[in-house]
Amino acid sequence: VTVEEQDAVERLSVEDLRDAWILFSPDDRRLAFGQLPRSEAEDFFLSLPARDQEELVLGLPREERRSWVRLLPPDDAADLVQAAPPEERAGLLALLDETTRREVTALLAYAEDEAGGLMNPRFARVRPDATVDEAISYLRRQARERAAEAIYYAYVLDDEQRLLGVTSFRDLFAAPPDRRVRDVMRTDVVSVSDDMDQEEVSRVFAESDLPAIPVVDRQGRMKGIVTVDDIVDVVAEEATEDIHKFGGVEALGAPYLDLSFAEMVRKRAGWLAALFLGEMLTATAMAFFEDEIARAVVLAVFLPLIISSGGNSGSQASTLVIRAMALGEVRLRDWWRVAGREVATGIALGCILATIGFVRIIVWQQIGHVYGEHYFRVALTVSLSLVGVVTFGTIAGSMLPFVLRRLGLDPASASAPFVATLVDVTGLVIYFVMASVILSGALL
Amino acid sequence: VTVEEQDAVERLSVEDLRDAWILFSPDDRRLAFGQLPRSEAEDFFLSLPARDQEELVLGLPREERRSWVRLLPPDDAADLVQAAPPEERAGLLALLDETTRREVTALLAYAEDEAGGLMNPRFARVRPDATVDEAISYLRRQARERAAEAIYYAYVLDDEQRLLGVTSFRDLFAAPPDRRVRDVMRTDVVSVSDDMDQEEVSRVFAESDLPAIPVVDRQGRMKGIVTVDDIVDVVAEEATEDIHKFGGVEALGAPYLDLSFAEMVRKRAGWLAALFLGEMLTATAMAFFEDEIARAVVLAVFLPLIISSGGNSGSQASTLVIRAMALGEVRLRDWWRVAGREVATGIALGCILATIGFVRIIVWQQIGHVYGEHYFRVALTVSLSLVGVVTFGTIAGSMLPFVLRRLGLDPASASAPFVATLVDVTGLVIYFVMASVILSGALL
Numbered sequence: 001v002t003v004e005e006q007d008a009v010e011r012l013s014v015e016d017l018r019d020a021w022i023l024f025s026p027d028d029r030r031l032a033f034g035q036l037p038r039s040e041a042e043d044f045f046l047s048l049p050a051r052d053q054e055e056l057v058l059g060l061p062r063e064e065r066r067s068w069v070r071l072l073p074p075d076d077a078a079d080l081v082q083a084a085p086p087e088e089r090a091g092l093l094a095l096l097d098e099t100t101r102r103e104v105t106a107l108l109a110y111a112e113d114e115a116g117g118l119m120n121p122r123f124a125r126v127r128p129d130a131t132v133d134e135a136i137s138y139l140r141r142q143a144r145e146r147a148a149e150a151i152y153y154a155y156v157l158d159d160e161q162r163l164l165g166v167t168s169f170r171d172l173f174a175a176p177p178d179r180r181v182r183d184v185m186r187t188d189v190v191s192v193s194d195d196m197d198q199e200e201v202s203r204v205f206a207e208s209d210l211p212a213i214p215v216v217d218r219q220g221r222m223k224g225i226v227t228v229d230d231i232v233d234v235v236a237e238e239a240t241e242d243i244h245k246f247g248g249v250e251a252l253g254a255p256y257l258d259l260s261f262a263e264m265v266r267k268r269a270g271w272l273a274a275l276f277l278g279e280m281l282t283a284t285a286m287a288f289f290e291d292e293i294a295r296a297v298v299l300a301v302f303l304p305l306i307i308s309s310g311g312n313s314g315s316q317a318s319t320l321v322i323r324a325m326a327l328g329e330v331r332l333r334d335w336w337r338v339a340g341r342e343v344a345t346g347i348a349l350g351c352i353l354a355t356i357g358f359v360r361i362i363v364w365q366q367i368g369h370v371y372g373e374h375y376f377r378v379a380l381t382v383s384l385s386l387v388g389v390v391t392f393g394t395i396a397g398s399m400l401p402f403v404l405r406r407l408g409l410d411p412a413s414a415s416a417p418f419v420a421t422l423v424d425v426t427g428l429v430i431y432f433v434m435a436s437v438i439l440s441g442a443l444l
Numbered sequence: 445v446t447v448e449e450q451d452a453v454e455r456l457s458v459e460d461l462r463d464a465w466i467l468f469s470p471d472d473r474r475l476a477f478g479q480l481p482r483s484e485a486e487d488f489f490l491s492l493p494a495r496d497q498e499e500l501v502l503g504l505p506r507e508e509r510r511s512w513v514r515l516l517p518p519d520d521a522a523d524l525v526q527a528a529p530p531e532e533r534a535g536l537l538a539l540l541d542e543t544t545r546r547e548v549t550a551l552l553a554y555a556e557d558e559a560g561g562l563m564n565p566r567f568a569r570v571r572p573d574a575t576v577d578e579a580i581s582y583l584r585r586q587a588r589e590r591a592a593e594a595i596y597y598a599y600v601l602d603d604e605q606r607l608l609g610v611t612s613f614r615d616l617f618a619a620p621p622d623r624r625v626r627d628v629m630r631t632d633v634v635s636v637s638d639d640m641d642q643e644e645v646s647r648v649f650a651e652s653d654l655p656a657i658p659v660v661d662r663q664g665r666m667k668g669i670v671t672v673d674d675i676v677d678v679v680a681e682e683a684t685e686d687i688h689k690f691g692g693v694e695a696l697g698a699p700y701l702d703l704s705f706a707e708m709v710r711k712r713a714g715w716l717a718a719l720f721l722g723e724m725l726t727a728t729a730m731a732f733f734e735d736e737i738a739r740a741v742v743l744a745v746f747l748p749l750i751i752s753s754g755g756n757s758g759s760q761a762s763t764l765v766i767r768a769m770a771l772g773e774v775r776l777r778d779w780w781r782v783a784g785r786e787v788a789t790g791i792a793l794g795c796i797l798a799t800i801g802f803v804r805i806i807v808w809q810q811i812g813h814v815y816g817e818h819y820f821r822v823a824l825t826v827s828l829s830l831v832g833v834v835t836f837g838t839i840a841g842s843m844l845p846f847v848l849r850r851l852g853l854d855p856a857s858a859s860a861p862f863v864a865t866l867v868d869v870t871g872l873v874i875y876f877v878m879a880s881v882i883l884s885g886a887l888l
Contacts, residue, residue, distance in 0.1 A: 018651070022773060023781075047651055140617040169613060173584040206680070207462070207491055209673050211655055228672045229653050235676055236650070239683030240767055243690065247763020247860065248756060256768035257781065264785070265792045268760050272834075275756050276797050280804060282748040287814055293737070293744050300737050300744045304726040304751055304868055311755075312692060312719050312861040316712050319691020323684055324700035329466060337467075337701065341708070348709045353720050360724060370731060390716075416691060416860035417756040424748055 014040050021052075022257050030059045042071060050079035051254070058088060066095045074100050075120040075230075078107035115201050116194035118234070119215045119224030124154040128164055128182035132175045139169070153225075155214055156185045161221040163214055165189060191216050194223055198234045203328050205231045242326055245410065246319065248275065248417035271417070278421045282307075285425055289432045295444055298371055299435055302382050303428065309353055310389040310427040311420030314397030317342055318414045321401045325411050335402045339395070346394030350387035358383040374442045381438045385431040392430065393423045458484050465496075466701050474503045486515060494523035495698070502532060510539045518544050519564040519674075522551035559645050560638035562678070563659045563668030568598040570625050572608055577621035583613070597669075599658055600629045605665040607658055609633060635660050638667055642678045647772055649675045686770055689854065690763065692719065692861035715861070722865045726751075729869055733876045739888055742815055743879055746826050747872065753797055754833040754871040755864030758841030761786055762858045765845045769855050779846045783839070790838030794831035802827040818886045825882045829875040836874065837867045 012020065012032050024032065033041060033056060045053060045068060053072075057065050057080065069077060069092060081092050081104060093101055103121045110116030124142050126135045139154055154172070156165040165185030175184045191214045192201050204213060205228055212227045241251045250267045252259055259267070286293075293300050321338060324330040330338060361379040365371050371378050397419045401411035436444055456464065456476050465473065477485060477500060489497060489512060497516075501509050501524065513521060513536060525536050525548060537545055547565045554560030568586050570579045583598055598616070600609040609629030619628045635658045636645050648657060649672055656671045685695040694711040696703055703711070730737075737744050765782060768774040774782060805823040809815050815822050841863045845855035880888055 023778075047653060202676070205673070205676060209491065211671070211673060227655070228676060229649070229655060231676055232646070232649060232672060232679055235679045236683070236771065239680070239687070240771065243683070243687055243763060243767045246687065246690065247759050249760045249763060252764070255771070255773040256764055257773060257778070261785065261788060264789055268757075268789065269793055269796050272753075272756055272760065272793055273796060273800060276749075276753055276800060279749050279752050279756075282752070283745050286745040286748065290741050290745065294741045297734050297738045300747070301727050301730040301734065303744070303747065304730065304872065305720075305723050307748055308723050308726070308751075308755075308861075308864060308868060309716075309720055311752075311864065312716055313712075315691050315860055316693045316716065319687060319693060320696070320700055323687045327680065327684065327699070329699040329701060334467075334701070341705065344705060345708055345712065349713055349716055352713050352717060356717060356720060416759055417752075420752060420755065420864070424752060428748065 014044055017044065022255060026055055026059060030056060046071060046076075050076065050083045054080050054083040057092070058084065062091075065092075069095045070097065070100075073120060074103040074122060075107060075118070075224075078104045078117075079112075081108060082112060110194065113198045114194070115192045115196045115198065115215050115226060116223065118198060118201065118226045118230050119194070120227065121224040123212075123214070123222075123225045125157050125222075126154045126167070126181050128156050128158065128180070128185070130181050131177065132172050132179050132181065132184060133177035135167070135181050136172050136177075139172075153212055155222060155225075156181055157222055163189060163191060163216055163220060163222040166214070189214065191222075192226065193218065199238050199326075201226060202231050202234050202238070238326070242322065242412040245412040246322060246415045248272070248415040271415075275417050275421050279424060281425045282428060285428055289428070292432055292435065292444055296435070296439060298378055299381075299432070302378075303431065305357070306382065306385050306389055306431050307424045307427040308420075309386055310393035310423040311416075312393070313346065313349055313390045314393035314419040314423045315416035317346075317394045317397030318401055318416070318419045321398045322411050322414060325401060325405065332402065332405055335399070338398055338402070342394050342398040343391070346391035347387065349394065350390035353390055354383035354386040357386055374439065377438050377442050381431075381435045384438070385427075385434045388430045388434065389423070389427040392426055393419070396423055396426070458488055461488065466699060470499055470503060474500060490515060490520075494520065494527045498524050498527040501536070502528065506535075509536075513539045514541070514544075517564060518547040518566060519551060519562070519668075522548045522561075523556075525552060526556060554638065557642045558638070559636045559640040559642065559659050559670055560667065562642060562645065562670045562674050563638070564671065565668040567656075567658070567666075567669045569601050569666075570598045570611070572600050572602065572624070572626035572629070574625045575621065576616050576619045576623050576625065576628060579611070579625050580616050580621075583616075597656055599666060599669075600625055601666055607633060607635060607660055607664060607666040610658070633658065635666075636670065637662070643682050643770075645670060646675050646678050646682070682770070686766065686856040689856040690766060690859045692716070692859040715859075719861050719865050723868060725869045726872060729872055733872070736876055736879065736888055740879070740883060742822055743825075743876070746822075747875065749801070750826065750829050750833055750875050751868045751871040752864075753830055754837035754867040755860075756837070757790065757793055757834045758837035758863040758867045759860035761790075761838045761841030762845055762860070762863050765842045766855050766858060769845060769849065776846065776849055779843070782842055782846070786838050786842040787835070790835035791831065793838065794834035797834055798827035798830040801830055818883065821882050821886050825875075825879045828882070829871075829878045832874045832878065833867070833871040836870055837863070840867055840870075 012035070014036065017032050021029065033044070036044060045056065057068050060068070069080065072080060077096060077100065081089050084092055093104065096104060107117065107121065124139050126138060130138065135154060153166050153168050155163060156167065158164055165187045166189045167181060167185045171184055190204065190208045190210060192204055194215050194217050212225045214222050215224045215226060216222050244251045248271045250270060252267060321330060358379050361371060361375065361382060365375040400414040400419060400422070404413055405411045456479070458480065461476050468476065480488060489500065501512050504512070513524065516524060521540060521544065525533050528536055537548065540548060551561065551565065568583050570582060574582065579598060597610050597612050599607060600611065602608055609626070609631045610633045611625060611629045615628055634648065634652045634654060636648055638659050638661050656669045658666050659668045659670060660666050688695045692715045694714060696711060765774060802823050805815060805819065805826060809819040844858040844863060844866070848857055849855045
């Protein structure tokens with residue numbers, strides 16, 4: 001870094017830094033971050049994703065690391081430790097105070113994408129026999145002593161830490177001060193199990209509209225809470241994963257500009273090569289129809305148009321089904337309802353394209369006489385093939401996600417390119433078979 | 445409905461009803477809903493999306509509607525009114541109490557997808573000169589009197605309703621009871637303006653990790669709060685919209701199984717027909733190369749393979765860029781950084797596919813002698829075309845979202861089918877030009 005650059009970096013405000021962050025190298029980041037006033041730096045640090053927090057902390061001299069790591073609540077500290085290389089993890093854990101270290105170690109036992117990996121082990125708890133007034137002053141004390149996270153609800157636990165009920169500050173404030181908590185609490189508590197997948201957890205949040213949900217283990221003991229602000233990240237993350245898969249890329253797992261060139265090529269080459277190998281079947285199929293093409297070159301002219309229409313209709317259908325599945329609108333057992341709709345939709349869409357195609361060929365022929373004396377049969381071949389190809393594409397695109405889910409795979413892998421490849425081979429077979437029937441005796 | 449069916453419907457529990465809901469007709473829904481015990485029905489009603497609440501309420505006799513509409517907090521009531529047909533809206537508004545009606549009418553002035561349309565006009569407010577103890581007991585009273593929504597923060601407003609600061613229950617509990625609120629409050633408040641787009645609002649939530657954010661108008665007057673649970677819906681909704689667009693479908697705007705057949709065909713036929721018209725350019729281009737195909741039919745054999753590789757690499761690139769834009773990782777001014785990366789990535793990917801293609805043709809030739817005496821030149825044509833087509837596809841796919849955004853359009857419209865169509869024509873031109881150079885004197 002030259003002196004001039006260093007000057008430029010020094011003068012950055014928090015807003016500028018946030019804007020420029022993704023463009024900065026780790027050294028620039030550390031430099032700019034080091035120039036912020038302490039309290040601004042702390043807020044900025046807390047707003048960063050775990051991966052960036054880890055990069056910053058490990059870039060600091062050992063003796064400066066502790067105060068940054070201790071800023072974090074246990075769930076965020078666990079994410080930071082998880083983001084660090086294995087050889088650094090013990091060192092980072094050692095920076096935490098005794099209690100937090102125990103909590104973080106417990107959290108690290110969970111997979112990142114299950115409820116246990118999302119939860120915060122700190123929550124407000126009250127005994128069922130406390131009075132409302134006792135509960136309020138106990139919560140006041142907890143709020144004063146405990147770190148960071150907002151407190152929405154107080155959870156009522158028995159001596160074995162089993163979850164009996166829940167009460168909100170609102171309920172407590174509204175209740176007569178001398179009532180017992182057990183008479184005020186709600187017992188129909190929405191909870192999730194600690195091994196529930198995060199996508200499922202986000203659906204529970206969507207249905208219940210709660211700001212926080214307790215996490216319990218198989219014995220009914222409460223282990224922590226998941227708050228809705230973590231779920232916003234989960235929803236965005238899961239959508240990104242689905243969108244990447246759907247575009248035929250392995251999920252990047254990192255911001256686009258952060259990924260190295262080699263990593264980027266690796267993530268894309270795999271699927272692209274697999275699709276290429278699948279698409280080679282078209283060359284095999286085409287070789288089979290070489291004679292037909294030699295006799296009627298006009299057939300080759302419409303080939304890209306026909307197979308791409310199959311691919312397009314297939315990718316529409318798979319998009320709709322994949323997203324409906326991800327949102328829980330369509331389940332595995334709804335496959336026959338979807339199939340019924342899609343067959344009808346496919347035929348309708350095929351007829352629309354067939355009409356456009358037919359008119360196009362007839363009009364062009366009137367203008368330029370480009371398709372020879374058998375132009376009417378050619379138009380008929382193209383139109384009927386379109387009905388067949390679009391219907392097949394629609395069915396294949398809509399059913400593939402069900403097949404993948406049935407096999408225990410992710411339906412989002414039924415990507416646009418995957419469906420297109422699947423449909424291309426069938427599309428050209430439909431086209432040439434149709435041609436050999438309609439054009440036999442004329443061109444073939 | 446037969447008696448038997450009615451019996452089956454009657455016995456449904458809330459869980460069963462939730463499962464079966466999307467499969468039910470409006471009549472079935474009303475019937476099953478009517479059989480639930482009142483308090484379960486209320487919880488279930490509150491958890492439904494506005495569209496379904498509206499359907500249920502309008503299905504009830506006029507005299508039964510009021511108690512259901514009055515269950516809703518003002519922001520949800522506004523959504524329900526918005527979901528109703530225009531001629532019913534005044535009637536629904538008339539069911540509300542005076543205060544709520546005024547609030548709901550104010551909310552209806554905002555577009556659904558801006559901060560004002562998301563916000564709840566009810567929030568806890570305190571005066572700057574109140575003591576901490578006064579503030580706590582005032583908030584206790586507000587909590588008792590006011591409806592539903594959880595209270596996270598108390599907002600400190602001056603006499604003109606301008607936002608001065610914010611304080612949390614936690615801060616109040618932790619502060620000495622006789623301090624003034626103005627000495628305890630935080631003044632660096634994160635807020636959003638009432639006309640900010642909901643996608644932008646969700647990014648503010650992601651950066652700030654707050655459970656609620658105040659909404660202010662241009663004069664700095666506070667109008668309401670947006671809570672993070674509304675943002676979960678926004679994030680999912682925006683992702684669905686992007687995914688649908690990306691698959692080449694108009695955003696459905698309703699669950700898949702709820703849409704009528706005619707509506708479904710309409711939403712899909714538009715884009716499909718537009719793509720079909722674009723793809724017709726391939727037929728025009730192919731007609732131009734008919735002579736080459738007639739002389740070297742082997743060229744047609746590899747055509748689908750080559751153009752689909754361009755489409756696949758293009759859809760990978762556009763997926764990555766569209767999603768990175770939606771997440772704010774890549775901005776318009778980053779286009780040259782992205783272009784640089786994608787040119788290099790495209791060449792690398794093209795070389796990988798070219799190698800696979802080359803080996804495939806040579807090996808097949810050794811086994812079956814299928815590609816004639818000039819097989820080596822054919823292999824060279826295919827390989828070099830692949831490098832060109834994949835590189836072009838990657839550049840086109842990554843730059844199209846920037847062009848669309850620059851034109852003020854949604855980058856997510858750079859769908860996989862759109863990119864594929866764009867790349868197909870260029871792909872076949874590249875292929876035939878390459879062929880005419882390499883095969884001239886041999887096959888051509």
